[in-house]
Amino acid sequence: MLKVENLEVDYGAIKAIKGISFEVAEKKIVTLIGANGAGKTTTLRTISGLMKASKGKIIFKNQDIFNLPAHQLVSLGISHVPEGRRIFATLTVQENLDMAAWLIKSKGERQKRYDTVFELFPRLKERRKQLGGTLSGGEQQMLAVARALVTGGDLLLFDEPSMGLAPVLVEEIFNTIIKINKSGSTILLVEQNAKKALEISDYAYVLEVGTISFHGPAKDIANNPKVKEAYLGI
């Protein structure tokens, strides 16, 4: 579904991504793990069009999407749950979802998508009229995921969905990701919590300062001694 080839991204004079290649197959969960500053967030932001790449190729559904603007990529089917949730704090929960439904013209279709996410996150339905900024961290994460689901992409990018959440909620968010994947979406996941990420993923790439050092089926990566030592703390 997504194919990235020799991607290079610069931050001013610094090369953040030094020519990485990876693939995300349809209906799979693929994870990118790596230390802070390895370039995981940069990779996701480049795929969703928030950052411009300097070189390389990004193919999505057999279409070249290299450096297309972010809002256009949403209509092509890429939804991104950004790092830090990025809820519109002074908009209500419903208004946040209305923004996610920006490109959906039909009222019936909008309502259908709202119903789907409210079914997945009943808490959001209860808090529909509450301002985004007044939600708890866990609820904000739900809202961030709900927004991505309403935009309706076939490929969902998750950036650190478990960050700053209590252990119970971490479990919940990973279960949600599995559920979303089972319902037919393809997922590219970036996580600090490498152990959990590898547990739920089909395939994994290990990113080290802008290059991919290992990749393979998630189970193999989880058993790789170097990965164990560096990222799993075993």
Added chain:
Amino acid sequence: MDISTILQQIFNGLQLGSIYALIALGYTMVYGIVRLINFAHGDFYMIGAYASYGLFFAIGTLVASSFSGPTAAIILFIIILLGSMISGGTIALLANQFAYKPLRNKPRLSSLITAIGVSMFLEYFLSALPVVGPSYRGFPELIKKTTYNFGPAIVSNFVLLDLGVAAILMIFLTVLVRYTKIGKAMRAVSQDKDAAKLMGINIESVIATTFLIGGSFAGVAGLLAGLTYPRIYPYMGILPGLKAFIAAVLGGIGNIPGAVLGSYIMGIAETFATAVNSLIGEGIAFAILIVVLLFRPQGLLGEKVADKI
């Protein structure tokens, strides 16, 4: 100062405040969405005044001959009102498209200096343009001035017109921002541009809409100012623009109700100060700015939003 003078000054202040409010709203909206203090905004107001003036001479006699009596005046006023909005909005759109948009991802100081450049360009370009020229022009009497006694004070129909037009546009803006899709998008974009892009929103078109609305409000303010203080010239936007900016800062820049509140406070303060001494009247705005910046830099209604971690 006796009671009738005080009442009279309050009316004058509200009238002046209405004009400031229409300018300040554009300042504050544009600041809210792109964090740009658009110093050319006062010139959009000047453009609105000149467009009204030009439109009057272009179609005034035609309208007067096609309709009779008060109908003609009303129709002419409405056409000119729309013309002032369209001209102010168009010039704001053009400034955004050609001057500010290319600098969107550059340091903010670049756009600020560019805004000063746009402002000067409009002022000097119109001064140099033979049909406009640098000299003062008397604004035509679109509407006959009539006065009513309101207790001990005298209220003209212009006071009611300025207040009324400002009130209608403010209500329109409030409804737009609070309830419509584009209004919600304006709030979303002003809060988090990247998140808005990820929702599929083309933020540039939302920004352009904001400029359009802000500019059209300034254009209307130009028309109202022309009617109320019937003298226009290419530099007429400088001081009202600065004062409206100060009003927006006083209310809390980026905050829409704040801009309106700040404008009325400024308008009333200015008329009272002018009643004492006209030079103090001109200076009071800047005194207010200094006081606000010293004691409440976020403005009256501005809040520091705490980020949730």
